[in-house]
Amino acid sequence: MSQASIHKARYDRHKALVEKRLAGLVKDPVPCSLYEPLKYVLAAGGKRIRPVLLMLACEAVGGNARNAVHAGAAIEILHNFTLVHDDIMDNAGSRRGRTTVHIKWDTNVAILVGDELLALAYRELLQTTSPNIQRIAESFTDGVVEVCEGQAYDKEFETRPGVTVNDYLLMIEKKTAKMVSVAAEIGALVGNGSTKAIRALRLYGHHIGLAFQIQDDLLDIMANEAELGKKIGGDLVEGKKTFLLLEALQRATGSDKDLLKELVASKGCPPERIPEYKKIYIDTGAEAAARRRIEREINRSKQELRRLPSTRAQAVLEWFADMLLHRTY
Amino acid sequence: MSQASIHKARYDRHKALVEKRLAGLVKDPVPCSLYEPLKYVLAAGGKRIRPVLLMLACEAVGGNARNAVHAGAAIEILHNFTLVHDDIMDNAGSRRGRTTVHIKWDTNVAILVGDELLALAYRELLQTTSPNIQRIAESFTDGVVEVCEGQAYDKEFETRPGVTVNDYLLMIEKKTAKMVSVAAEIGALVGNGSTKAIRALRLYGHHIGLAFQIQDDLLDIMANEAELGKKIGGDLVEGKKTFLLLEALQRATGSDKDLLKELVASKGCPPERIPEYKKIYIDTGAEAAARRRIEREINRSKQELRRLPSTRAQAVLEWFADMLLHRTY
Numbered sequence: 001m002s003q004a005s006i007h008k009a010r011y012d013r014h015k016a017l018v019e020k021r022l023a024g025l026v027k028d029p030v031p032c033s034l035y036e037p038l039k040y041v042l043a044a045g046g047k048r049i050r051p052v053l054l055m056l057a058c059e060a061v062g063g064n065a066r067n068a069v070h071a072g073a074a075i076e077i078l079h080n081f082t083l084v085h086d087d088i089m090d091n092a093g094s095r096r097g098r099t100t101v102h103i104k105w106d107t108n109v110a111i112l113v114g115d116e117l118l119a120l121a122y123r124e125l126l127q128t129t130s131p132n133i134q135r136i137a138e139s140f141t142d143g144v145v146e147v148c149e150g151q152a153y154d155k156e157f158e159t160r161p162g163v164t165v166n167d168y169l170l171m172i173e174k175k176t177a178k179m180v181s182v183a184a185e186i187g188a189l190v191g192n193g194s195t196k197a198i199r200a201l202r203l204y205g206h207h208i209g210l211a212f213q214i215q216d217d218l219l220d221i222m223a224n225e226a227e228l229g230k231k232i233g234g235d236l237v238e239g240k241k242t243f244l245l246l247e248a249l250q251r252a253t254g255s256d257k258d259l260l261k262e263l264v265a266s267k268g269c270p271p272e273r274i275p276e277y278k279k280i281y282i283d284t285g286a287e288a289a290a291r292r293r294i295e296r297e298i299n300r301s302k303q304e305l306r307r308l309p310s311t312r313a314q315a316v317l318e319w320f321a322d323m324l325l326h327r328t329y
Numbered sequence: 330m331s332q333a334s335i336h337k338a339r340y341d342r343h344k345a346l347v348e349k350r351l352a353g354l355v356k357d358p359v360p361c362s363l364y365e366p367l368k369y370v371l372a373a374g375g376k377r378i379r380p381v382l383l384m385l386a387c388e389a390v391g392g393n394a395r396n397a398v399h400a401g402a403a404i405e406i407l408h409n410f411t412l413v414h415d416d417i418m419d420n421a422g423s424r425r426g427r428t429t430v431h432i433k434w435d436t437n438v439a440i441l442v443g444d445e446l447l448a449l450a451y452r453e454l455l456q457t458t459s460p461n462i463q464r465i466a467e468s469f470t471d472g473v474v475e476v477c478e479g480q481a482y483d484k485e486f487e488t489r490p491g492v493t494v495n496d497y498l499l500m501i502e503k504k505t506a507k508m509v510s511v512a513a514e515i516g517a518l519v520g521n522g523s524t525k526a527i528r529a530l531r532l533y534g535h536h537i538g539l540a541f542q543i544q545d546d547l548l549d550i551m552a553n554e555a556e557l558g559k560k561i562g563g564d565l566v567e568g569k570k571t572f573l574l575l576e577a578l579q580r581a582t583g584s585d586k587d588l589l590k591e592l593v594a595s596k597g598c599p600p601e602r603i604p605e606y607k608k609i610y611i612d613t614g615a616e617a618a619a620r621r622r623i624e625r626e627i628n629r630s631k632q633e634l635r636r637l638p639s640t641r642a643q644a645v646l647e648w649f650a651d652m653l654l655h656r657t658y
Contacts, residue, residue, distance in 0.1 A: 085444060089441070107417075111418060111443075112480060119477060123467070134455060134463075144447075145452065152360040152363035
């Protein structure tokens with residue numbers, strides 16, 4: 001086996017433990033108007049990045065990953081809470097190839113399912129046995145607060161004029177990176193890591209989280225449609241203020257700038273104009289800037305890892321960072 | 330001063346401490362799309378029953394009420410989270426005489442404000458210093474889970490045929506009584522009470538909570554409109570399956586029964602028919618049954634108090650139970 005496939009095997013082993021917790025989460029599924037859609041959400045799968053990072057972080061400070069399964073499942077349930085509520089707010093029709101809860105059932109059900117997921121996330125988290133339990137719960141809660149703030153900024157940006165790349169970075173720091181950072185930090189806390197190790201893993205998560213979101217923006221326009229599993233250019237069609245759009249707006253001049261402003265003013269473009277905007281992203285250097293930024297965040301995340309003792313888990317975390325850098329979907 | 334006014338003074342002192350925490354909760358109100366409506370919600374006032382009971386329960390086991398202020402504020406913030414989300418689901422236009430969040434702003438804002446309130450509730454709770462912090466957070470979380478389940482039942486009952494008084498009691502146990510019970514239990518945990526005392530206070534809260542909700546149903550039809558501060562008979566107009574309606578349905582025969590079934594089938598009645606249904610509630614003995622049930626729950630709550638040592642806080646809790654029994658708004 002190659003190193004990569006050994007790393008992947010460990011990732012998958014951790015992932016399987018989380019899946020098992022999630023599958024057994026609801027013992028008594030009544031009232032069914034609540035638990036049927038809730039189980040539907042948890043069964044949708046996904047990469048389960050946050051819980052696996054949490055478990056690896058626990059191992060990287062010398063802890064046993066099995067002690068971190070509850071916290072891992074908790075952070076995945078929490079992530080699903082944000083997806084269900086965000087999908088209502090964005091009126092998204094599908095998620096992971098399946099109809100969203102507020103469409104398949106209704107908005108009231110989706111609100112309540114989200115709330116219940118958040119409660120179950122805490123219930124799962126509190127099953128963790130650790131002298132650090134109060135700090136663990138505080139970190140988790142800071143994550144929830146910032147995710148809400150990030151989502152509020154995201155919605156504000158839809159109508160606010162003059163949003164900058166820096167505004168965008170603050171938003172994704174809260175909406176995406178914070179929770180990845182919290183995952184790694186909680187893993188280190190469950191593993192009883194040193195203050196230095198906890199900090200290093202928190203920052204690892206922070207940089208990974210930023211890279212992940214900018215990569216997401218990049219893939220939306222640059223990926224192979226079949227590989228990505230959804231239409232290319234969705235962000236352009238919706239007029240979403242992504243890293244690429246905001247970077248291009250700052251860099252463009254002349255007719256390119258006019259076209260970008262038009263996209264913002266019209267809140268999106270028809271699908272046939274996607275190639276035109278893709279060209280602007282490349283010509284202005286916005287695409288290259290995104291790639292550089294992703295690489296910088298990944299390198300910083302790997303620098304943080306070097307502060308930790310050399311272990312198998314540390315190697316898996318490094319492999320994971322590189323995998324993110326080169327992901328195509 | 331009479332005993333009652335001494336008790337009331339202590340209630341008000343505790344309430345003032347909670348109000349102070351709530352008023353200072355948001356230090357940095359950005360993003361404003363989130364924190365402006367959130368502060369609006371917390372400033373709406375209210376009786377603050379749950380936090381005051383929590384603080385009194387802490388004192389009743391020998392603890393210092395000031396140590397319970399964070400947990401008290403937390404349970405009030407949590408209560409406000411349920412109000413904001415319930416108002417969306419019920420499409421309620423006003424609450425405590427003010428426009429609801431989803432109407433004054435929009436549904437997306439109200440979803441996010443509710444989520445953030447829940448997160449802030451945990452943040453506040455976790456500021457509690459107690460060796461029981463994990464149990465406190467678990468009890469709090471059980472409360473959130475059951476409130477969601479109760480709300481799910483409440484929405485299910487709107488369309489489900491054959492709802493019984495027992496179904497209703499299960500629903501209000503989850504939707505209302507559980508959180509009052511959790512408040513009293515957490516107070517006892519913060520005060521480091523004995524297992525027996527914790528149990529007694531939990532049950533005190535449970536019975537008080539049930540009595541409170543049935544009293545609410547009763548006041549909706551029997552109160553003085555000016556005193557209640559809202560229109561009489563709102564539950565009948567909406568066709569809500571209250572204790573009174575379900576009890577009357579089980580007791581009525583002949584034309585009374587037909588009229589009640591018609592109310593359910595038409596999902597409510599015009600306001601001018603309220604007196605007719607009020608008469609049925611009285612004639613069938615449903616109103617008397619509600620009064621008996623309230624009295625029974627209040628007596629049980631007071632029985633639980635007798636298991637505690639005789640203290641000022643215990644006397645205030647007893648006074649509070651009697652006040653609930655005789656409340657007119």
